[in-house]
Amino acid sequence: DATFSGYDMSTAGTQTVTVTYGEISTTYTITVKAAPVEDDDETPIIGDTIKASIVIKDYADANSWADATKYTSIDVDSNITATVTGGSNTGKYYTNGENWRLYQSESGTLLFNAAEGCSISTIKITYTSSNSGVLTLGGANVASNQVVDINNTSATFVVGNTGSGTSGQVRITAIEVIYTITPAKQAQMFVDNYMHMNDVSTSNCLELRSH
Numbered sequence: 001d002a003t004f005s006g007y008d009m010s011t012a013g014t015q016t017v018t019v020t021y022g023e024i025s026t027t028y029t030i031t032v033k034a035a036p037v038e039d040d041d042e043t044p045i046i047g048d049t050i051k052a053s054i055v056i057k058d059y060a061d062a063n064s065w066a067d068a069t070k071y072t073s074i075d076v077d078s079n080i081t082a083t084v085t086g087g088s089n090t091g092k093y094y095t096n097g098e099n100w101r102l103y104q105s106e107s108g109t110l111l112f113n114a115a116e117g118c119s120i121s122t123i124k125i126t127y128t129s130s131n132s133g134v135l136t137l138g139g140a141n142v143a144s145n146q147v148v149d150i151n152n153t154s155a156t157f158v159v160g161n162t163g164s165g166t167s168g169q170v171r172i173t174a175i176e177v178i179y180t181i182t183p184a185k186q187a188q189m190f191v192d193n194y195m196h197m198n199d200v201s202t203s204n205c206l207e208l209r210s211h
Contacts, residue, residue, distance in 0.1 A: 004187050019187045048186065049121065052077035053176040057098035067095040074100070079115040080177045084108065086159075097128065099171035104133055108159040108170070112150075112177065117185025120150040125157070126174035133168025136160040 006018040006027075016027050054076055065071060070091045073083040084091040087106030094101060102108030114120050124147045125135060135142045135157045142148055142157065161168040 004184050015183075017183055017187050049178060049180050050077075050079075051176065051178050052080050053174065055174045056093070056100050056172060060093055060095075060098065065093045068092055071100070074175070076112075076175055076177050079118045079181070080120070080179060081113050082175060083111045083113070085111070094171075097171055097173070099128065099173050102133075102159045102170045102172070104131075104159040104161055104168035105166055110135070110157040110172075112155045112157075114153045114179055115185075117182045119153055119180050120155060121178040121180060122147050123150055123155060123178075124148070124176040125172060126176075127170050127172045129162075130169035130171060131167045132161050132163045132165050133170045134160050134162050135170055 003020045004017050005020075006016055008015065019026050054074065059065075059074060070088065071093055072085075072091050073081055075081055084100075084102060086103060086108035089101065090103050090106045090108040092101050093099070102110060110125075112120060112123060124145060125142070127135065127144045129144070136159070137148055137155065137157050141160065141162065148155075159168055159170050
């Protein structure tokens with residue numbers, strides 16, 4: 001595993017992380033942001049903010065999804081996964097409307113999970129409603145395109161109904177997740193990406209130079 005040194009999490013500002021992976025080493029610049037003054041007890045916000053977004057049609061095309069077929073998960077990016085649970089119809093993709101469907105009658109849920117070292121800040125889901133279906137989070141209705149604060153490593157949305165019905169549908173067409181990553185995760189991603197792009201194995205003895 002990579003080791004990281006040279007940074008101080010208690011000090012706000014630009015800092016340099018030294019990453020060592022076997023005999024490979026490099027430096028990586030990160031930013032530590034202090035918490036607002038009125039929230040003295042909060043942990044400082046560390047690392048970069050990243051926006052991950054997908055359009056269901058584009059994702060389906062890229063992954064060769066078939067019409068009226070159930071798919072239980074989507075990788076919004078390499079750090080954020082969206083997973084559906086429910087009956088045999090929940091999670092089906094339809095080319096008519098290019099959407100990913102969840103059903104109230106099947107107790108459909110949509111779970112977002114962040115990878116280790118990441119924290120979800122906000123989630124925005126674009127969807128159309130059928131039979132008065134609506135996404136809910138913690139019992140509160142979440143409208144299409146509503147930005148919801150999460151500030152956690154996971155979040156579970158449930159299909160509800162804006163009326164008294166029990167057959168609501170939610171047809172998702174796009175997802176956007178804003179999240180943060182820790183400096184250690186940033187550095188690990190940098191090392192992994194470098195090794196992948198340059199076909200570096202742990203047995204290689206190379207010197208990485210910062211750019």
